[in-house]
Amino acid sequence: MCLAIPGIIEEIYMQDDITMAKVNFQGIKRSVCLAYLTDINIGDYVLVHVGFALKKLSHIDFINANKLINVDSELN
Amino acid sequence: MEVLRPFRDEIKAKSLIDNIKALTTKPVNIMEVCGGQTHTILKYGIEDLLPENIKLLHGPGCPVCVTSLEAIDMAINISLNKDVIFCTYGDMLRVPGSSMDLFKAKALGANLKIVYSPLDALKVALANPCKNIVFFAIGFETTAPANAMLILQAKKLNLKNFFVLCHEVLVPPIIASLLESKESNVQAFLGPGHVCSVMGLHEYEHLVHNYQLPIVVTGFEPLDILEGIYACVQQLNNNGVRLENQYTRAVTQDGNIPAQQAIKDVFEVCDRKWRGLGFIPKSGLSLNSQFKDFDATIKFKVDNLDIQESKECISGEILRGLKKPYECEFFGTKCTPLNPLGATMVSSEGACSAYYKYRQSKLTASP
Numbered sequence: 409m410c411l412a413i414p415g416i417i418e419e420i421y422m423q424d425d426i427t428m429a430k431v432n433f434q435g436i437k438r439s440v441c442l443a444y445l446t447d448i449n450i451g452d453y454v455l456v457h458v459g460f461a462l463k464k465l466s467h468i469d470f471i472n473a474n475k476l477i478n479v480d481s482e483l484n
Numbered sequence: 485m486e487v488l489r490p491f492r493d494e495i496k497a498k499s500l501i502d503n504i505k506a507l508t509t510k511p512v513n514i515m516e517v518c519g520g521q522t523h524t525i526l527k528y529g530i531e532d533l534l535p536e537n538i539k540l541l542h543g544p545g546c547p548v549c550v551t552s553l554e555a556i557d558m559a560i561n562i563s564l565n566k567d568v569i570f571c572t573y574g575d576m577l578r579v580p581g582s583s584m585d586l587f588k589a590k591a592l593g594a595n596l597k598i599v600y601s602p603l604d605a606l607k608v609a610l611a612n613p614c615k616n617i618v619f620f621a622i623g624f625e626t627t628a629p630a631n632a633m634l635i636l637q638a639k640k641l642n643l644k645n646f647f648v649l650c651h652e653v654l655v656p657p658i659i660a661s662l663l664e665s666k667e668s669n670v671q672a673f674l675g676p677g678h679v680c681s682v683m684g685l686h687e688y689e690h691l692v693h694n695y696q697l698p699i700v701v702t703g704f705e706p707l708d709i710l711e712g713i714y715a716c717v718q719q720l721n722n723n724g725v726r727l728e729n730q731y732t733r734a735v736t737q738d739g740n741i742p743a744q745q746a747i748k749d750v751f752e753v754c755d756r757k758w759r760g761l762g763f764i765p766k767s768g769l770s771l772n773s774q775f776k777d778f779d780a781t782i783k784f785k786v787d788n789l790d791i792q793e794s795k796e797c798i799s800g801e802i803l804r805g806l807k808k809p810y811e812c813e814f815f816g817t818k819c820t821p822l823n824p825l826g827a828t829m830v831s832s833e834g835a836c837s838a839y840y841k842y843r844q845s846k847l848t849a850s851p
Contacts, residue, residue: 410545410626410678411520411704411833412734414487424637434487441603444629444743453487455681455734458573458623459601460630462681462743463734 412457414465415440417450431456491705492528500710501533507717511537513669514716515662515805517655518676519546519833520704526838528706530713538713541669541805542838544658544761545676547623547651548575548831549803552757553793555651556581558786559620562649563594565784569612571605572620574598575831580824582792602634609638609646618780621648626678628652628769629743632750635775647780652769653756655679656687661764662804663695670805672716674709675701677731682747684739685727692727703731750775759827760800797826802835809836816844 415431427442441460454461522542544550560581563570577586590596609617621631638646680701698719702712712730756768801807819825828834
């Protein structure tokens with residue numbers, strides 16, 4: 409139920425005075441409400457739960473998984 | 485999903501598991517309190533990869549599972565009104581009520597709409613001005629901002645045909661309740677990552693301080709879970725009592741402030757009954773006085789329901805971490821996802837359902 413998945417913003421628009429976006433989840437595109445985020449641009453990754461973006465995500469977090477790499481090196 | 489692939493890396497997983505094994509010297513019980521984490525643990529067989537003396541307990545982290553029987557019966561009762569369109573998340577349809585579930589209500593004529601987002605229910609209300617639209621607003625703090633926005637929009641649009649049946653629940657009070665129980669056997673918690681994306685870390689710092697045990701706020705991918713377990717074991721070995729944030733890509737110290745404000749604007753903290761766990765003070769959210777016009781329980785005056793819980797279901801003991809699903813004599817036989825005795829067998833995030841989906845063949849093959 410608390411499932412939230414990352415997607416990339418392809419379009420931003422207004423609907424009934426709410427900022428909305430068209431978000432691409434690996435090919436599946438859905439409307440997402442951006443009301444709870446600021447400073448969001450096309451191309452940003454967002455974490456989405458029941459049609460609401462809860463957090464802007466950093467590209468680096470996804471591409472490099474840095475923290476896990478650091479843990480490994482610390483452990484070893 | 486491509487962007488999440490780094491968090492499913494087999495080599496890193498093996499490295500983390502080796503290090504967890506090297507650190508584990510005594511039996512520990514670690515409880516996750518989010519159904520999404522339970523699902524990942526079972527899907528990737530994480531329990532089987534860990535040392536035998538690490539026991540993962542699956543707590544009350546699935547809102548579908550803990551929505552009270554009274555609320556389910558109310559939902560069924562309201563949905564059977566001829567002028568009602570009842571909007572709900574799909575997970576709720578098969579949750580057993582006292583005498584039927586919402587699927588059965590649909591067979592009896594209830595007009596049900598499955599929604600992906602709360603805002604979909606608003607569209608239904610605008611498209612059907614001659615019907616009363618009721619949305620089943622369940623969920624933890626992750627879902628509360630979405631439900632709050634729905635109600636704010638309904639008020640802004642001055643909708644008179646829109647109502648919510650509200651059963652929002654809160655995570656910190658249930659963790660406190662579990663730890664205050666004499667039967668508690670939990671030494672550390674994996675904290676709920678997406679709840680903390682909204683609420684931040686402050687409430688969990690208080691829990692760590694008050695109950696003197698480690699909490700590691702953790703994500704939902706296999707490496708997230710393993711890293712959370714590693715951090716718990718590391719703390720327990722060193723007698724550590726700290727809040728750690730493993731899920732830094734999604735959780736900040738303060739959380740999502742505008743989302744928290746919307747929750748405060750629409751809801752107030754209330755006492756709440758949890759299915760299988762009983763009455764827990766200040767563990768829920770209900771509509772505050774400014775939004776009572778949208779309260780479906782007032783509009784439809786549902787009371788005097790004859791509530792009857794299954795005597796065979798042990799989901800309460802499972803949600804408290806006292807028993808595993810396969811310790812139920814009806815697991816996989818009389819109780820299956822198609823014919824569930826209790827809510828934990830319904831939702832894909834329920835512990836019984838996850839064990840059934842990912843462990844059933846192994847369990848039945850055991851001597």
